[in-house]
Amino acid sequence: MMHTQPLAWLEVLAWIGLGSAFVSAGLITADIARGARQKLWIMNPVYPVTALYWGPVAPPRPRPATGS
Numbered sequence: 001m002m003h004t005q006p007l008a009w010l011e012v013l014a015w016i017g018l019g020s021a022f023v024s025a026g027l028i029t030a031d032i033a034r035g036a037r038q039k040l041w042i043m044n045p046v047y048p049v050t051a052l053y054w055g056p057v058a059p060p061r062p063r064p065a066t067g068s
Contacts, residue, residue: 021055028058 025048032044051058 017055021052024051024054024056024058025049 028051029048032047038044038047047058
């Protein structure tokens with residue numbers, strides 16, 4: 001079996017996708033750390049993990065209800 005290198009543009013595209021996914025997850029984690037927490041505690045780790053496979057396409061995190 002012969003090993004071949006992936007296409008250069010495809011490898012660059014993959015690295016860009018990975019980078020944007022980690023940046024998205026980091027931004028969501030920073031937002032949660034600043035106090036924008038959800039009512040259900042399990043959703044706090046779910047949103048950053050979702051951003052890892054959705055990247056910048058991840059749907060925006062709903063803001064917790066404030067007020068009364």
